[in-house]
Amino acid sequence: MLPYQSLVLVDRANVLPVYKQISTRLIGLIQDGIIQPGVYFPGTRQMADLMHVNRKTVISAYDELLLREWIEAVPRKGYRVKPQLPGIKPRSFHPKNNFLPAGSPIAKHNYDNIHTPWKRQITNTDIVVNDGFPDPALAPFKDLSNLYRDSIATEKILHLMSLPDEGGLNLLKEAASSFLNETRGLNIGKADMVITRGAQMAIYIAASIMLKPGDNVVVSDPNYIFANEIFAGTGANIITVKVDNEGLDVDELAQIPLTKPVKLLYIVPHHHHPTTVTLSATRRLKLLQLIGQFNFHVIEDDYDYDFHYNNNPILPLASSAHNGNIIYIGSFTKLLAPSMRIGYLIAAPEIVKKAIHLRRLIDLRGDTFMEYILAKMIISGDLSRHINKANKLYAQRCAFTCDMLSRKLSHAVEFTKPNGGMAIWLRFREQYPVNKIRDDAARNGLLLTGMAFHQPGNPNGNGIRFGFASLSEEKIEWAIDILLKILK
Amino acid sequence: MLPYQSLVLVDRANVLPVYKQISTRLIGLIQDGIIQPGVYFPGTRQMADLMHVNRKTVISAYDELLLREWIEAVPRKGYRVKPQLPGIKPRSFHPKNNFLPAGSPIAKHNYDNIHTPWKRQITNTDIVVNDGFPDPALAPFKDLSNLYRDSIATEKILHLMSLPDEGGLNLLKEAASSFLNETRGLNIGKADMVITRGAQMAIYIAASIMLKPGDNVVVSDPNYIFANEIFAGTGANIITVKVDNEGLDVDELAQIPLTKPVKLLYIVPHHHHPTTVTLSATRRLKLLQLIGQFNFHVIEDDYDYDFHYNNNPILPLASSAHNGNIIYIGSFTKLLAPSMRIGYLIAAPEIVKKAIHLRRLIDLRGDTFMEYILAKMIISGDLSRHINKANKLYAQRCAFTCDMLSRKLSHAVEFTKPNGGMAIWLRFREQYPVNKIRDDAARNGLLLTGMAFHQPGNPNGNGIRFGFASLSEEKIEWAIDILLKILK
Structure with missing residues (x-):
């Protein structure tokens, strides 16, 4: 032996x-x-x-x-x-990677059409112009750091965390609902709300609850592309309505229910994604009337309500009478940092109940520490101060970007200065196709990761979002100079 | 005027x-x-x-x-x-809460059957015995705190965060795949993996990709209830197979594909949820053979692989040849703290591709700081040391709990001491229905939030999970004394 x-x-x-x-x-x-x-x-x-x-x-x-x-x-x-062993390569044995292309077929699925509107290329010297994210230099990382060190708070949070999640920390739901009441003319309570990981999860949950295969969902064209992909994933039919400088064309929308039932409308009235256009007051009135008349549900995505630069925001549709038909979605992520993903969904009781349940199936609970610190920031007023400070900075950066664009790129781009938000919708003239610009930019150290659309014939069909909020003026100028070089 | x-x-x-x-x-x-x-x-x-x-x-x-x-x-x-105004209550004006019960009907949906296997009652003096969560006293909160203070690391992470997410931080996917290769006999690379928020999201994503309405999915009875709810949500048919002291009854499983096509099997072979039984070697062999013979997909949920108390874990099914049919799911949450939700899904390339896409639609990106610190813990060996330390502590608590149960409650409960994991499956004798016990316990300051099943006739049909890992011996004894009082 x-x-x-x-x-x-x-x-x-x-x-x-x-x-x-x-x-x-x-x-x-x-x-x-x-x-x-x-x-x-x-x-x-x-x-x-x-x-x-x-x-x-x-x-x-x-x-x-x-x-x-x-x-x-x-x-x-x-x-x-075993007497017969398969051929062995001595000295280089590893277990086999058994995760081969699947032997049996996978169902053809609606998630097949993956749209990846960016080039992934990374170096530390690249400038990244994103879709419109907050400047993480303003993020309350120090507060988070302190919280993780605070043994009394930690003890408290751990106790809260030992209990099953019911759609978010109660403390946060209370603070957030009164914050929304103050800033958006709502009168909701914590029971009307589900905390999610960012607005994205809220859209996903709302769509999953509301849509069955074959349902009709109306969206703008162009639209926030990840919303379209969610709707496609449910098997619903997507019907598009055009967007002009007053926002979604509500007259075009009004025609649709005359010929087919509309189950759901997805709209971003405050600063439309991607075009940043604000829905005009007339159209808002008309839209509210249509909701009453045809009794369809509406996802109102109000992800950047808090960012308006001239004390002149438009209250959400959800603050008007809508008979429980609006599902109001927003985000605190934009107020904090891209890693601090907290959003919410506000809706009629039976939708909230389903949303809490689905939230739990997708992801048992949120980050209780993060939810706790956000609640504390709201209660102390730190969040409002943070918003005011960020708004001032972003308004400056927006003005600076528009100024630079006008001075250096007016031969190639058109844009409307937005009255808030974190991005400018750049429309390139026909001879500069946006996909080519993005490729050329990447080769020159400029990654344009904002959502882009190229669809000849559509007045918004050759554009990209230019997120200025997270960039210093120096970097904004640098980025525009690279574009100038490409667009000469 | x-x-x-x-x-x-x-x-x-x-x-x-x-x-x-x-x-x-x-x-x-x-x-x-x-x-x-x-x-x-x-x-x-x-x-x-x-x-x-x-x-x-x-x-x-x-x-x-x-x-x-x-x-x-x-x-x-x-x-x-307006000349005619609706009745006004002076001095108590608030905007109206417009989120009334929805005016138009909501589609009847599979998420209707909400199962809430707990009583929600909170006081600070309650003892909570959970489903089997880690002790957050061991969580690396201090490391997190330091990371949020470390401006160089923060700068680096913010750069990573400025880029679109491709199924998790690359650094983490690299570290995690080599950790899994070392501990589980796999040979995967970062491209085989998607990082998720905990195992829960991984199950949700796998089910959403694999199942269409009408597909047959096989699960154990009883089973991890949130998995069943996910499967029900897809519209699939759930077929159950019994569990005994060798785990899932593979012979019963073998009969199913003879009469109807099996699309997917969900199994927790290492420590079955809720019963903690380990699938026997004979059945593992038989199961692998069935996968080859009938070519169905399998979600192998291995959420607590790392917690085994006698150096005697069973390698996952995924480490054997399975022709790409296994979707292997695990969690780092159990290694860290309930708030640090990081899990993964490992599968064949076409499944990974869809999973990355769906992950992004559900929740644009994970918490990059958390993913970063976990990667660093894996690379430095801190995670392995943490696991060893936790295992020693949990093994002690498990032994203590079993000893207390035997000494004080043997007239009322049966259990098998698990060889790992964080919970004991307590089966109560018939005269003590688990739902009543839970209510009585809550009235006595003991919240039993572990998953419970009450289904007369099923040998596992009157049980609850008793999560010992997060409790001190003092609290364990306290909890058992309350049970003794109730079960006398």
């Missing part, structure tokens, strides 16, 4: 379990030809004594070798190395 | 926008009877002069009042307070 006790060494400090160490080593010995094909292993009891391990450990090691088909069980004789 | 300039005061420091302050105050004046029904407002230009605000602000304020139907436009004359 081979001197297994010296050939197979067990290291109890190793993170690899003992049986696994044994099985791996035995495979190595077989591969190296030290244990020959057809050779019988010692019985499990004998091997356990040799190795000074529990017999169960040896059984597990042998089971492992059986599973991997290195050995076979011979009735009444024990385990032996 | 009324002295609007003194009646309506504008506070520019208020977080409420100016127009909103004006409209809210005007509504108050109407309600208080100071502005009478039928009275005409000053023109917008005049009002703007009076208030020292931009005319647009006044237009917005008037639009607001129009929307809320306090005033009406009279052609060529201007705006007047």
Whole structure:
């Protein structure tokens, strides 16, 4: 018999379990030809004594070798190395990567049409102009850091965390609902609200609850593309309505329910995505009237309500009478940092109930620490101060960007200065297709990761979002200079 | 004309926008009877002069009042307070909560059957015995705190965060895949993996990709209930197979594909949820053979692989040949803290591609700071040390709990000491229905939030999970003493 006790060494400090160490080593010995094909292993009891391990450990090691088909069980004789073994490459053994392209077919699925509107290229010197994200330099990371050090608060949060989640921390739902009442003319309570990971999850949940295959959902064209992909994923039919400088064309919308039932409308009235246009007051009135008349549901995505630069925001549709038909969605992520993903969904009670349930199935609970600190920021007024400060900074950056664009790129781009938000919708003239610009920019160290559309014939069909909020004036100028070079 | 300039005061420091302050105050004046029904407002230009605000602000304020139907436009004359106003309660005005029970019907949906297997009752003195969560006292909160203070690391992370998410931070996917290769006998790379928010999201994504309405999915009975709810939500048919002390009954499973096509099997072979039973080696072999024979997909949920108390874990099915049919799911949440939700899904390339896409639609990106710190913990070996430390502690608590249960509750409960994990599956004798026990316990300050099943006739049909890992021995004894009082 081979001197297994010296050939197979067990290291109890190793993170690899003992049986696994044994099985791996035995495979190595077989591969190296030290244990020959057809050779019988010692019985499990004998091997356990040799190795000074529990017999169960040896059984597990042998089971492992059986599973991997290195050995076979011979009735009444024990385990032996398989007489025929597949070709082995000595000295380079690794377990097989078993995650091969699937043997059996996968259902054709609506998520097939992956739209990836960016080039992924990374170097540390690249300038990234994103879709319109906040400047994380303003993020309350220090507060978070302090919270994780605060043992009394931690104790409290851990207690809260030991309880099942009911659509977000109660403290946050209370604080957030009164913040929304103050700033948006609502009168909701915590029971009307579900906390989510950002507005994205809120849209996903709303769509999953409301839409069945074959339902009709109306969206703008162009539209926030990840919303369209969610709707497509539910099997609903997407009907598009054009957008002009007053926002969604409500007259075009009004025609649709005359010929087919509309289940849901998705709209971003405050600063439309991607074009940043604000829905005009006339159209808002008309839209509210249509909701009453045709009784369809509306997802009102108000992700950047808090960012308006001239004290002149438009209250959400949700603050008017809508008979429970509006699902109001917003985000605190834009107020904090892209990593601090907290959003919300506000809706009629039966929708909230379903949303809490689905939220839990998707992701048992949120980040209780993050939810706690946001609640505290709202209650202390820090959040409002933070918003005021950010608004001043972003308004400056917006003005600076528009000024630079007008001075340097007016031969190639058109845009309307937005009255808020974190991005400008740049429309390029026809001779500059946006996809080519993006490729050229990437080659010049400028990553334009904002959502872009290229659809000849559509007045908004050759544009990209230019997120200025997270960039210093120096970087904004640098980015525009690169564009100038490309668009000359 | 009324002295609007003194009646309506504008506070520019208020977080409420100016127009909103004006409209809210005007509504108050109407309600208080100071502005009478039928009275005409000053023109917008005049009002703007009076208030020292931009005319647009006044237009917005008037639009607001129009929307809320306090005033009406009279052609060529201007705006007047509506002659007929609905009954007003002076001094208690709030905007209306418009989120009433929805006016139009909501589609009947599979998420209707909400199962809430707990009583929600909270006081600070309650003992909570959960489903089997880690002890957050071991969580690396201090490391997180330091990371949020580390400006160099923050800079780096913010750069990573500026780029679109491709299924998780690359650094983490690299570290995690080599960690899994070392501990689980896999040979995967970062491209085989998607990072999710915990195992829950991974199950949700896998089910959403794989299942269509009418597909057959096989699960154990009882099963992890949130998995069942996810499967029900897809419209798939759920077929159940019994569980005994060797785990899922694979012989019963083998009969199913003979009469109907099986699309997917969901299994927790290492420590079955809820019963904690480990699938026997014989059944594992048989199951792998069935996968090959009938070519169905399998979600292998291995959420607590790392917690085994006797160096004797069973390697996942995914480490054997499965022809790309296994979707392997795990979690780092159990290693860290319930708030640090990071899990993963490992699968064949076409499944990973869809999963990355769906992940983004559900929740644009994960918490990059959290993903970063986990990657660093894996690379430095801190995670392995953390696991070893936690395992020692949990093994002690498990032994202590089993000892207490045997000594104090053997007249009322049966259980098998698990060889790992964070919970014990307590089966109560028939005369003690688990739902009643839970209610009685809650009244005595003991919240049993673990998953419970009550299904007379099923040998596992009167049980609850008793999560010991997060409790001190003192609290464990306290909890068992309360149970003793109830079960006398």
